Amino acid sequence: MAKRFPWKSNYLKIPPFVQSALNDIDGDLITVAATKKIRRRDIGAGQYSHLGLSMASSSVVAAGPTQPAADAGKWSLRNAYGWDRKRQDWPMVQKTWTFESPNFGDGARNGWTMRSWTKDVYQHQIFEPQGMTIEASVLEDRGGEQVVVKFALAPMLSRDMAEFDLMLLWAINVLQENTGVTGVYASHATREEYVSAVTLDWQIFPPGTVDEVVARLLGSSNPTNAADFEKHVRERVQLFEGFEPIAYIRGQGGFGSYFGAQFADDLVVFENLRYGNAVYLLYQDWDEASQRSRLDLLRDQDAHFDRVLHTNGWQDRLIALLHDKLFERGLHRRRKGYRSKSRGQ
Template sequence: MGTKRFPWKGNFLKVPPKVRADLDKIDGDLIAIAAVKSVSVADVQSGLYAHLGLETDLLDGSIVANGPRRPPEDAGKWSYRNARGWDRKRPDLPMVPKSFVWESPNFGDASTYGTHTHHQTRQVYQNQVFEAQGMEIEPTVLSQTTGDHVVVKFALTPLLNRGQPEFELMLLWALNVLQENTGVTGVASSTATKEDFLGTIQLDWDIFPPGTIDDVVSWFTSKPSAASRSPDFDKHLRDRTAAFNKLQPQSYIRGSGQFGSYFGAKFADDLVVFENLRYGNALYILYDDWGDISKRSRLDLLRDHDAKFDRVVHTADWQFQFDKIMRMEMSARRRGKGRR
C-alpha cells in the first residue's frame, strides 16, 4: 500500500471491545457505522480531511462539510478493498475444478507459424469474492465555535444488518474503512427503516433484447447511474457490448441500485455474464440459474465461492480468456452438458 497516508491508527484486526459493547446495547437489526470526533481547525485547514469533503469556507473561514465522499483507495488496506474488491482464499473448503486457457507458439515461432490453444482443468482452492462495496463517508459539523476545534460526526453508508451474510466480516470491514479515513470508529442505532436499508443493497434487473451496439448503449444510458459519470464510460460500455455481441446473447441485462450499476448478457438460463460498470475491474461468468441470480442482492451476488462462477480480470488478454471460456461453455450446452 506504500507510505501511510494519515497520522492516526490504521485499522483493527478484530472488532474493538468498546464497539462490541456498544453493539450489544443496540436494539434491532440495523446498524449505523458512525463516530464523533473533535477535529482541529488547523488540521482541516491543512487539508487532512479534504478527502471526505471537510473543508474551510473561503468567505468566512467556517468549517463546512461537502460530503459524502468515497474514501481513497490508498487510505489503507480496507479502503483499497472497498474500492477494488477482495478475493479471499478459502483453504478450509474443498478444492474445485477450474479451467485455464492459454496460447503457445507453434514450433517456438508465433510470428511465422502461429499459435495453438491449450486448455487445462485442475483442482484449486476456492476463492470467496467480495465485490467493491462502494462505502461512502459523510461528515456533519455538529458544533462550531470560535475555538480551535469543531465537533464532527463521521457516518458511513450503507447501513449494516445483523442478518446479512458475513455480518461479522462486513462489520470489521466497515469499522476499518471509517477508522482508516477519520481516526475514529464506532456503531450507533439507526432510525432508518428496513426498507431504507434494502434500498441500498437490492438491485432492479431490466432485460433488453439483442441489438446493435448503438441500441444497447442507448438503452443502458436511458437510466442515469453513478457509473455513467465514470471516465471513458461510453467506450467501456461499447467495448463490452462488442465482446458480448460476437457470442450472440439471448438478451442483455441491466441491474441498478443505489450503490451499484451492472451490465451484462444472458446466454442461457445458467450462463450469465456481467460486471459492475462503476468499478469495471473484472467480468463475472455465473453458472447459476438466472431466476436465482435475479433475486440476489448487490451484497451477496458474488459472495458464493468460485465453484459457481469464473472471474475474468481485465488484464491485457482478458478478451481472449473470456472468449475461450464462453465458447467452451456454450459448446457444452449445445451438447446438453452444462458446466455444473
C-alpha cells in the same frame, strides 16, 4: 502500503467498545459512525480534505458524502477495488483453463484449436468493491480551537446479512482508517430503506442491433468515475454480439450499475460499470442469482463463477472462457471474425 494518516490504522478484530455498543442495540439495522473533536487548524491544513472538510473564512464546511481514500489502509483499498479472499478452509474444486493453440505448429496454415486443462485449486471468495462512503457533518462549532464533527458511513449494515461480523469489521475499519475514530449506533432507517439501498433493479433486454442494445443499456445512467462510458459499453456489446446472447441485462442500485449478456440459463457475463475492474462469468441459474442483493451477488464459492480482471490480454481470456463454457453447454458459438490479439493478427 505507506501509512497516510497519523492515527491508528485499523483493528484486527472488532474492538470491545464496538462490541459493547453493538450488544446494547436492539434493532437489526446498524449505522457505523463516530464523533470526533478536531482542531480547526488541522482542517485548514487539509488533514481532513479527503472527507470533504474545509475552511471557508472562519467556518468549517462539510461537502457531503465522499469516497474513502483507497490509500488510507488495506480495508479502504478493498472498499475501492474489491477483495479476493483465498479460502483454504473450503474444499478444493476443479478449475478449467482454456486456450487456443496452432494445429501442427502453424495456425496460419492449419488453423487453431481450443484446448483446456483442469486442476484442483483452492476456492476464492470474491468481494466486489463495496462502494462505502463517508459523510462528515459539523455538530458543534463555537468558534474556538476545536469543532465537533460526526463521521457516518453508508450503507448501513443488517445483522442478518451474510457474514455480518466480517462486514462490520470491514466497515468500522474503513471509518477508522479515514477518520481516526469508529463506532456503531442503531440506525433510524426503515427496513425498506435498507433493502432499497442494497437491492439491484434488474432489467432484461432482447438482442438487437449494437446501437439499439447500447441505447437500452445506457439509459440515463453514467457513473461519474466511468471514463469513456458509451465507448466502454459499445465495445462490450460488440464483443458479446459475436456469441449470440439470448438477452442483455442491466442492474441498477444505489452503489453500482451493472450490465452484461445472458447466453444460457446458467451463463451470464456482466461487470460493474461504476468500478469496471473485472468481468464476471456467473454459472448459476440467473433467475435465482438475480434475486440476491448487491452485497451477496458474488459472495459465493468461485466454483460458481469466474472473474476476468482487466489486465493485459483480458479480452482474449474472456473470449476463451466463453468458448469453453458455451461448448460445455452444447452451444457451439465461435465468435464471428475473432482473431486473437495475442497472436498479432
